[in-house]
Amino acid sequence: MTDFNTIRQFSFPTIIRFGAGAVKELPAHLLANGLSRPLLVTDPMVSGLDFFKAIKESLTAKSISVEVFSDIHKNPVKSDVLKGGDVYKATNRDCIIGIGGGAAMDVARAIVLRINHHRDLFEYDDLIGGDQYVTEAVPYFITVPTTSGTGSEVGRSAIISEDDTHRKRILFAPKLMAKIVFADPLLTMELPSFITAATGMDALTHNMEAYIAKNFHPMAAGIALEGISLINESIVNAVNKPDLASRSKMMIASLMGAVAFQKGLGVVHSLAHPLSSLLDTHHGLANAVNLPYGMRFNAPGLETEFKRMALTMELSETTGEAVINHLFELNKQLGLPTRLRDIGVKEEHIETLSDLALADFCHPNNPKPVTRNDFKQLYTEAL
Known part of the structure; x- marks a missing residue:
């Protein structure tokens, strides 16, 4: 029996641009928001596919400087996130775009957290109350899903495992939600x-x-x-x-x-x-x-x-x-x-x-x- 005297909170996600060809809007969106140096976070397989190369070319054609980070495991671990954060800082990026399935989205979102939050990554584990430490600004974050499974593109959390034990940790905060999602089903057409x-x-x-x-x-x-x-x-x-x-x-x-x-x-x-x-x-x-x-x-x-x-x-x-x-x-x-x-x-x-x-x-x-x-x-x- 539901207790209707209890006050509950409901919330729903971000802007979603959905439909065939939606990803073509990405360059204009970046420029309209004053962004020109994205870090593209993806996995090793996606980074070699034609549609990913086409996304990169569409960005560089608009004089947008692109850096790609794809050195991630299929079940992401902490070291993936730390390496990605280092690349973001070393190459002077101004935003992060997660492109791929759940692994790429999780790593991208965890890098978003990592940039301005300097505690040990797993101190932000939601299951131990770590969300209270997510207090700083985060980079502008965009997601582009290429699979139809995890739905991580509209999420507010990242599941990252410990490198040694592979115990899964959950990093969660509302500000880790993407500012906008470009959900283009054409990007899934070549999936095995x-x-x-x-x-x-x-x-x-x-x-x-x-x-x-x-x-x-x-x-x-x-x-x-x-x-x-x-x-x-x-x-x-x-x-x-x-x-x-x-x-x-x-x-x-x-x-x-x-x-x-x-x-x-x-x-x-x-x-x-x-x-x-x-x-x-x-x-x-x-x-x-x-x-x-x-x-x-x-x-x-x-x-x-x-x-x-x-x-x-x-x-x-x-x-x-x-x-x-x-x-x-x-x-x-x-x-x-x-x-x-x-x-x-x-x-x-x-x-x-x-x-x-x-x-x-x-x-x-x-x-x-x-x-x-x-x-x-x-x-x-x-x-």
């Missing part, structure tokens, strides 16, 4: 099918977990349902027969998932994060495999919520089991595995994974409590 599938299931996980998260946020819940609908109608085509419509729907649904999960995430993300930390598993793939099992854990007692998700997905039956079966089938249609053993997990990993999952920051917002034994059983079931 596996990346499209894994990142797309990441976006679906965000929307589904946000919808059932225990916090009261009806605006975020409504956005999550529409995100689920858009992904359900477009992800198979986006992976197997990509066209502008399917890739556009996936990109906007990814943005919506990241807006929605300010309501919270849950058990699936707490199952997935340790796979990235321990085994360097792609985050979207880890979510994809764990999603049906996590939703099966949550379904009892949430019949109303699962019925609404089933209706949103236009399933013939409106039960929790129908939703779960649909998720297994969706992974198969996308060419993704349905068992952890197929992504390198072994029985001897389960104890360590269970410890890491219990320590994760997402499951406290799950609609029902999750114990270490629950995590162990879920990993064992998914193996």
Whole structure:
């Protein structure tokens, strides 16, 4: 029962320029804001692609000095951020543009924090109250997503791991939100099918977990349902027969998932994060495999919520089991595995994974409590 005598705060993100060709507006936007020396933060793969080279050329054609930083891991670590901050200062940059998927966005946002905040990076960890130290001005920050998964382009946080233990830390502050997002679905058209599938299931996980998260946020819940609908109608085509419509729907649904999960995430993300930390598993793939099992854990007692998700997905039956079966089938249609053993997990990993999952920051917002034994059983079931 919701207590309507409790005062709550809701907030929603920044300006989003969305549509085919939106990235072409980037040079004019920089110049209109008196900016001419951007640091482009991306990952090693994106830095070599034709569309990235075209973005650079569009900037230099307007006499904008471009510096690129792409020396980052696929699961970013603290040293990535420190190196990027050094490049920003050494080359006298005046703004930061994150271009890519979640890794590039996380590193770019953490560099934004790092420039004028000089404590140890992890003293700003939100889980230990570090947001109170985010008090200084930050560089002008722009994001350009090239995948439809994390939705990090509209976020206010960065997940960065420790170099040695790979423990994930979360850096959060409202001022770390991008001033503007250029969301151009054309930039996703050349993505390989596996990346499209894994990142797309990441976006679906965000929307589904946000919808059932225990916090009261009806605006975020409504956005999550529409995100689920858009992904359900477009992800198979986006992976197997990509066209502008399917890739556009996936990109906007990814943005919506990241807006929605300010309501919270849950058990699936707490199952997935340790796979990235321990085994360097792609985050979207880890979510994809764990999603049906996590939703099966949550379904009892949430019949109303699962019925609404089933209706949103236009399933013939409106039960929790129908939703779960649909998720297994969706992974198969996308060419993704349905068992952890197929992504390198072994029985001897389960104890360590269970410890890491219990320590994760997402499951406290799950609609029902999750114990270490629950995590162990879920990993064992998914193996």
